[in-house]
Amino acid sequence: MARSRPRGWQFPLTYGTAIGVAAIGSAILIVMLFASINKIESSLPRFGFFAIREFHIAIRDVTHLRDMISLAEGAPNSQESLDQLSAANDLVYIRFKRIDGSETISAIPAYAGVVPRVNDAVTRLDAVLSAGLPLDQKSLKELGFELEQIVGRMNDEYYKYGEEVNADLYSSEVSLKRFNYQIAFALTILSLLAIGTAVLFIGRRETIKKLEFLAWRDATTGLKNRAWMAANRDAMLDRTKEAGKQLQLLLIDLDHFKSVNDTFGHHVGDLLLKAVAEVLESVERPGEVAAVRLGGDEFAIMAIADQDSHEDLGQRLRERLNGFAELEGHQVRVGASIGMACFPQHGSDISTLLHNADSALYTAKAEGRSGFVTFSPAILSQIDMQLGEEAGIKRALNCDEFFLVWQPQFELATGRMTGTEALVRWRDPVSGAVRAPASFIPIAERSDLILELDNMVLRKACVQAARWMPITTEEFVCSVNVSAKSLQADAYLTHLTETLRxxxxxxxxxxxxxxxxxxxxxxxxxxxxxxxxxxxxxSLALDDFGSGYASFGYLADFNLNQLKIDRSLLSDLASSTKKQNVVRGIIALANSLGLTVVAEGVENEAQLDFLIREHCHGAQGFFMSEPVEERLMTNYLAARQGGVRLEQFQEKCVTVFRPELRKNKEIERFAVSVKR
Structure with missing residues (x-):
């Protein structure tokens, strides 16, 4: 077998082709660009001067015609004056007839307004000349005055345009020369780059390594990316098994990250991501703990840890991530929810661990965000139940299984009903059982179903409130609860306006x-x-005031109408001096801000007596009335207006609007009116 000759170093065909094409293309491009630029340089000045020259000649001819008119005014019977005037007029006619529509008008826009005026003057002067001697001095005087104005305007535009053209031409000349050098420099660099590609293959191995490094990193935060995790997660699991330790997989999701982007801009959002990345990088240990950005506002931590260290890392991260950061002068809350699953307790492979960690994260966000949850089998049951409840709510919305009940609100000074609050209920179509809001509202709020539910409640409430208008006073107001999600949705205001219409x-x-x-x-x-x-x-009411985040700043900044004292402040009110002082303070605060106050959850006479003594504006609760269905509320309102016989309504009224109210003399008028 013949021995093959050893192959020496060969120039790669791809690099040679690239260099040749780049060189030829660069040369052609240079020639074309310089030819085009030279053409522009040579044409622009000529055109600019041409426009000025033409405009100057036009001014000269019109000025000459004006002077001939002046001479003719002095010798209206002279044939010589007639001949000179006719010659000057013909000259102007030929000049403007030839120039009209040429590039002079496009170069000097003001010239377009002068041309028709001059042509009109020429036509009128022809008529004077045609009449012969003696010349009409009145017409000559009018034409002379008009041409005087035209000459004045043309002179103004001439000097104005001339200065602009000179400045523009000089600037263009300087810019074009500079552009020549810039293009030459750029093309030289491109040519050098084209030649430099010939030596790229020398360092191709280092380039590949750098590209691989960049492929494993996130561009914004510098953390390892999803591709790195996919390539290395099984290896980390194998090392964990060999060491007899546990592998902790933590999934991290930032809370309200979209709000940060929408409020402060994506630049601040990127700074927030980098701040979170710094926290995660601080816990990294080569070969043991890796921080990964999965995408968007989602991160992951993979950590090889001892068997007895179950939640130390997750708790540390939760504490460090839930705080505030100073980002370009903005105080931005860095909140994060964390879910964790561990090998071997929660799965024997990465896919199972990811699924279970994601379930734990879902639970952490459902429990109010900014929390840390470790996976347990019970979580899957909770998620299944949550998804089942969401599906049930969706079906109930589609099948119109939700209905409203109404809880009256009373003015304590007079005992009259001033309005009613719409409360949603869910009637099971099979059993007929009615579910209270506490059993489904929190589930709806964790998903976007609350948006549909709020829209439905608003629509039903407005429809019913409109039906009650003939039997209620103008002061009668229907209250509807709206969630924070709906209020911040762009479509809610449109839906509200359209529903009212x-x-x-x-x-x-x-x-x-x-x-x-x-x-x-x-x-x-x-x-x-x-x-x-x-x-x-x-109007707007602040519900559950005093139950959590109460701040006087909100009351000063937001244009509210009413405060509703939370029912928790009324429990044990008769025996709790502190709660009495808090309620007094809320009433005083509302009065100072011009707001009305309605107490929720009034359940006994002692609470009602206290509120009346403290001049609380209104109240609602089981002591006055349980929430009633639409039919009974309609009957009551009609009875108050004399629309039905009170004898037919009295028995039901007593069972709903508590007779104990009659014990209070300050609202005795209300009780008496009901009995009548």
Missing amino acids: QTGLPPSRLQLEITEGIFIQNSRDALESVGKIRNIGV
Whole structure:
């Protein structure tokens, strides 16, 4: 067998082809660019001077015609004056007839307005000349005055345009020369780069290593990326098994990251991601703990740890990530929910660990965010139940299984009913059982179903409130609860406006009840939403005031109408001096801000007596009335207006609107009116 000759170093065909094409292309490009630039340089000055020259000649001819008119005015019977004037007029006619429509007008826009005026003057002068001697001095005087104005305007435009053209031409000349050098430099660099590609293969191994390094890293944060995790996770699991340790897999999701982007901009959002990355990088240990950015606002930690260290890392991260960061002058909350699954307790392979860690993360976010949850088998049952409940709520919305009940609100000074709050209920179509809001509202709030539910409640409430308008006073207001998610949704205001229009309900008869949580989540967006709602005439009440995030700053900044004292402050009110002082303070605060106060959850006479003594504006609760269905509320309102016989309504009324109210003399008028 013949021995093959050893192959020496060969120039790669791809590099040679690239260099040749780049060199030829660069040469052609240089020639074409310089030819084009030289052409532009030579043409622009000529055109600019041409326009000035033409305009100058036109001014000269019109000025000469004006002078001939002046001479003719002095010798109206002279044939010589007639001949000179005719010659000057013909010259102007030929000049403007030839120039009209040429590039002079496009170069000097003001010239377009002069041409028709001059042509008109020439035509009128022809008529004077045609009449013969003696010349019409009045017409000559008018034409002379008009041409004087035209000459003045043309002179103004001439000097103005001339200065601009000179400046532009000089600037263009300088710029073009500079552009020549820039293009030459750029093309030289491109040519060098094209030649330099010939030596790239020398360092191709180092380049490949650098590219591989970049492929494993996230561009924004510098953390390892999803591709690195996919390539190395099994190896980490194998090392964990060999060492007899546990592998902790933590999934981290930032809370309200979209709000940060929407409020402060994506630049601040990127700074927040980098701040989180610094925290995660601080716990990294080569070969043992790796921090990964999975994408968006999702991160992961893979850690090889001892069997007895179950939650130390997760708790440390939760504490460090849930705080505030100073980002370009903005105080930004860095909140994160964390879910963790461990090998071998929660799965024997990475896919199972990822699924279980994601279930733990889902639970952490469902429990109120900013939490840390370790996976347990019970979590899967909870998630299944959650998903089942969500599916049930979706079906109930589609099948119209939700209905409203109404809890009356009373003015304590007079005992009259001033409005009613719409409360949603869910009737099971099979068993007929009615579910209270506490059993499904939290589930709806964890998903976007709360948006559909709020829209449905608003629509039903407005429809019913509109039906009650003939049997209620103008001060009668229907209150509807709205979630923070709905209030911050762009479509809610549109839905609110459209619902009021379709139902014919005046905005003054509707009140939206919001909670303090919206001000904590995003006060800027909340302020904007509240302002838009108030602008259309709908009133706003701050519900559950005093139950959590209460802040006087919110009351000063937001244009509210009413405070609703949370029912928790009324429990043990008669025996708790502290709660009495808190309620007094809330009433005083509301009075100082011009807000009305309604106490929720009034369940006994002692609570009612205290509220009356402290001049609380209104109250609602089981002591006055349980929530009633639409039919009974309609009958009561009609009875108050004399629409039905009270004898037919009295028995039901006594069972709903508690007779104990009659014991209080300050609202005796209300009780008597009901009995009558």
